[in-house]
């Protein structure tokens with residue numbers, strides 16, 4: 062049957078979001094999710110991400126209120142603004158979820174991650190590694206004659222940068238905790 | 248302080264919650280609970296033939312009463328058999344509580360006999376689930392399960408109960424002493440957002456109400472308010488498959504169902520409207536067709552209790568989070584307070600446009616005196632059962648769409664069909680669940696022969712519990728809906744879409760101890776339907792229908808609303824390669 066020729070509606074703008082969902086900018090957002098500390102809750106939250114095809118870049122979880130049985134999940138995810146909004150709404154409607162904060166869009170926030178680096182080497186490389194560690198304020202938490210373990214806390218970018226510098230100097234292993242984040246101020 | 252075993256707590260908690268009936272199937276891991284059921288008379292237990300049946304029965308019970316349905320299954324295979332029903336209830340937002348037995352806590356994780364990671368398996372198909380490892384937590388968990396299933400957007404929940412937890416003793420916590428759940432979703436819509444909707448209603452030239460299952464789920468009051476609103480505004484109204492009956496099919500503003508197999512007038516009105524008021528529907532892909540071309544000139548308002556439904560698929564201008572009933576009440580209040588205004592110049596023009604679309608008579612089909620056309624069978628069923636205390640369930644396929652098109656629903660909770668998941672095998676058990684809730688009513692399952700076979704074992708349940716359900720099978724000896732798609736988009740290569748060796752349904756009825764009739768001549772149809780209605784017991788009607796009939800109208804996958812195929816349309820090449828990828 063033939064198409065309709067209805068003149069443009071009286072509404073001044075198209076109500077429909079015509080932006081190409083693929084062409085939209087991808088943003089990275091840090092979400093703080095306060096959940097009931099019960100078994101299976103983390104699996105439910107992660108299942109939401111895998112089941113609906115959302116990305117997880119980093120995830121940390123620990124109990125933060127023993128009396129209230131509350132844990133805080135900090136998750137860094139990527140997506141278009143529409144996808145991020147949908148992730149937040151999907152998290153908010155989950156039964157064991159108490160609160161969700163998009164720390165990236167709710168104002169300034171601080172982010173920190175802890176990382177351990179094992180660097181093996183001798184001679185100049187070893188001295189250079191130690192010098193750079195000092196500049197980055199990384200602590201030596203273990204040392205042998207041919208290796209160090211450095212400990213560093215910082216933004217994920219700072220940890221990436223330090224890892225890049227260590228790589229040619231004998232970086233063997235990295236362990237990272239993932240991001241913990243809080244909004245600034247009260 | 249009431250000390251009791253976990254098994255007794257289960258039964259006590261169900262009583263406290265007002266449960267009258269449980270659909271279930273026993274096994275080793277739930278024997279203590281069955282022992283308790285044996286020793287009381289308040290809760291009726293309906294023994295099913297397959298756990299999938301139990302869950303669909305609980306769904307049928309819930310949808311026809313507005314109360315939560317309850318199913319009880321054993322561990323391992325009992326629980327895995329419940330998965331399809333749970334997923335079905337999740338997709339259609341049906342409040343059900345499934346209680347499953349589990350191996351004793353000390354055997355969890357050791358791959359014991361009939362052990363399965365039930366909470367793991369059912370996590371994505373429940374609104375929430377719990378493994379209860381301590382009897383002291385059992386009663387509160389069950390109360391919490393009822394709370395979660397019935398508050399906010401309803402849905403299925405599961406409580407997994409290890410056998411030792413059923414045997415151990417602890418203090419029972421009554422419903423009123425239970426800890427108040429933090430889960431309290433918002434039900435009142437934001438007044439400022441509602442004011443925006445009211446303003447749009449006052450000026451819209453081509454408004455439409457697009458309603459869904461949320462109206463039914465919200466309860467009777469929501470339907471009443473919707474009817475008031477439609478009558479007072481005189482706006483046209485359409486509904487999804489899930490929402491049929493909220494507004495009466497005989498109402499003068501009714502456009503019929505919309506969507507892939509919806510009515511021409513409903514879909515074109517959606518395409519051409521300038522104000523779309525979505526009340527408790529979710530912009531499902533069966534409704535929108537190609538998103539990019541969905542109702543391109545309208546402002547869209549979305550009322551939904553689930554905030555994640557808003558802007559999930561279609562971006563809307565005004566989102567109102569709240570319970571449909573509560574929101575509609577406030578909409579009416581505000582709109583009346585401002586003088587009950589609508590655009591009185593434009594509305595008559597909109598209606599005359601709609602009347603032109605109605606004149607197309609999109610449900611016309613070529614009648615036949617030789618074979619029973621499925622549409623004709625449903626027209627006759629409608630005519631002969633109109634005005635009766637009637638409930639309809641369906642299976643999934645062409646017959647389901649024809650039933651939605653040709654049967655009229657005057658009230659909510661009278662139409663039970665698997666919408667979101669499209670579960671073949673839903674209708675027969677659902678019809679039993681409905682009949683158990685409404686013993687005196689006429690309950691008819693409009694079925695396709697292929698779907699019906701998927702859970703036909705439940706005829707035994709119908710017989711045992713004297714549920715006089717009527718199985719109205721539109722037998723085309725085909726997986727009709729599959730055949731239709733193969734005709735339209737796979738070059739008429741009918742790969743495995745017909746069934747040979749179908750059972751003799753009349754003999755099958757006799758084998759179950761009930762009555763069956765086969766009819767193939769249109770002239771005999773009325774008498775056969777009357778016999779089915781009059782028969783005092785379960786009944787199977789093998790209605791032999793035209794084998795190659797297609798269901799129209801049809802919006803092919805990936806096409807916009809205004810590219811609809813009607814019965815006489817040339818269907819060749821109607822679905823492009825892109826559409827063929829879609830389901």
Ligand SMILES: Cc1ncc(C[n+]2csc(CCOP(=O)(O)OP(=O)(O)O)c2C)c(N)n1
Nearest residue numbers: 644645646671695696697698725726727728
């Ligand atoms: C459990 C399940 N398996 C497969 C399908 C896919 N499917 C949808 S309709 C249909 C054919 C249904 O045949 P029938 O019940 O005879 O109904 P008809 O279309 O012929 O009216 C199939 C196979 C489904 N919806 N559900």
Ligand SMILES: [Mg+2]
Nearest residue numbers: 695696725727
């Ligand atoms: Mg069939």
